[in-house]
Amino acid sequence: MDREPGLSVRLKLTLSYAGFLMVAGVMLLAVVWLFLLRYVPEELYTPPASTGPPSWPGPLFVPDRSDLLEAFVPKAAAMLAFLLMFSLVGGWVLAGSMLAPLTRITNATRLTANGSLSHRIQLEGRQDEFRELADAFDTMLARLEAHDAEQQRFAANASHELRTPLAIMQTLLDVARNDLNRDTGELVDRLHLINTRAIDLTEALLLLSRANQGSFAREHVDLSLAAEEATETLLPLAEKHGVTIETAGDQAPTVGSHALLLQLTTNLVHNAIVHNLPEQGTVWVTTSAHSTAVVLTVENTGQKLAPRMASTLVEPFQRGTGRTRTDHAGVGLGLAIVKSIAQAHDGTLTLTPRPGGGLRVTVRLPAASPQ
Known part of the structure; x- marks a missing residue:
């Protein structure tokens, strides 16, 4: 089936990881921003002049929201940019590592599609979903290889068994054609016996095929x-x-x-x-x-x-x-x-x-x- 090209699973996972991490970063910064706004006035508050001695050694600076915005936003933007780059690179590496077993399974599937049944994936490591899939695929390959070998032996044996009576009949007919004075009664009896065996073998093969197909009324x-x-x-x-x-x-x-x-x-x-x-x-x-x-x-x-x-x-x-x-x-x-x-x-x-x-x-x- 022809399909239009699309994004790879690795790229989709990378973008998913990056998007999730960016959303989490924005939410974290939003929480910090809202927390700081509770303690920052909208305008600078200047206390009235006092004639007594000052309680502070120097002038007191109290930032307002514009000062906080000017100091917070550039650093938050830089942090988000760094977080984006980190999530893309890390997500790409992480997705590649997670999908490596799937790549091996895909390569094994291509070999199987080309007719090779002797290879096995043999995925290492502890049991997880990918290893269960690889083990199931190896088991399927082993059964297919055994079934293919059995079918090849069956075809070879069936050809041999069918060829034997046909060859004997051909020999008897050649002898009869070269010896016209030979008694045909014995020849007919032997041909009938050999032909009956060939018919029995053919019917047995048809019955075996019907049983293997499982197409019968129950x-x-x-x-x-x-x-x-x-x-x-x-x-x-x-x-x-x-x-x-x-x-x-x-x-x-x-x-x-x-x-x-x-x-x-x-x-x-x-x-x-x-x-x-x-x-x-x-x-x-x-x-x-x-x-x-x-x-x-x-x-x-x-x-x-x-x-x-x-x-x-x-x-x-x-x-x-x-x-x-x-x-x-x-x-x-x-x-x-x-x-x-x-x-x-x-x-x-x-x-x-x-x-x-x-x-x-x-x-x-x-x-x-x-x-």
Whole structure:
């Protein structure tokens, strides 16, 4: 936005300091002047002549108001002139000292506008309004830098994941074109499988984008019903893997998108089934309600995970070593989508390795107010 040039804040503060000091000086001089006028007559008073011996050694001089005005005004004017110069210089220096932190914040803002996110203000000194602003700005820069790095990794990983099936399909088509006698049935089956994976990845990316935008209609949703629906849907998959699903809990009313919360629950249960023991594994799905929050917990048996590894599983396209199976492995966005949906609903996602192996995932969402 183009604006007309104006006075700097430093000059405005200087003039304000000088004006205030001048007003205070004029008021002080006015008080002194009024105080002196009480004891000075308007005209010179001459006592009558006395025949006796004089009581004073010499003639007595009593000034009137004109004499006081002649003596007071020039000195008052000189004092006001000195006070004006002193207030301007002192106000300029004082305003510069007070605005120095703001200058550093402005320079940091310009660097940020030019795309630099690695710098920090790191304002020294004790806590005050400027330092609170600088600390808040540094915190914002740190989050922006982390978010930018995460987006760059996400874009690189998404490009790689999308390029892989396309490259495989291109290779299969080249082979089929060069070998016209090859059986097309096997080729079509492999192309169909790879194309399905590409479609699943694209839909997962669209769902993740929708969750990050937070643009969805909100309604009352019972998280326990969503958990039951997801469990029933994935029951055939659990039976195929030899996994037992146990559900328990109370009603967990919250406010949000039923479709997204169902997708959140489905992803968690699917993840718990796929990344489980080779046989005789178990998945526990529980819900609970508290005064201000509802909690969904999904636990599964499986291999032991380090706490550090568990914290990285929510990043897009991250798969724990030894957790990926050859079938129903997904596209590496399951927990990333869960995290985005939880954050879009003002909730939190916590991943904790189980001592005996496997993972415990806890989703905490705000509770719906009673209707």
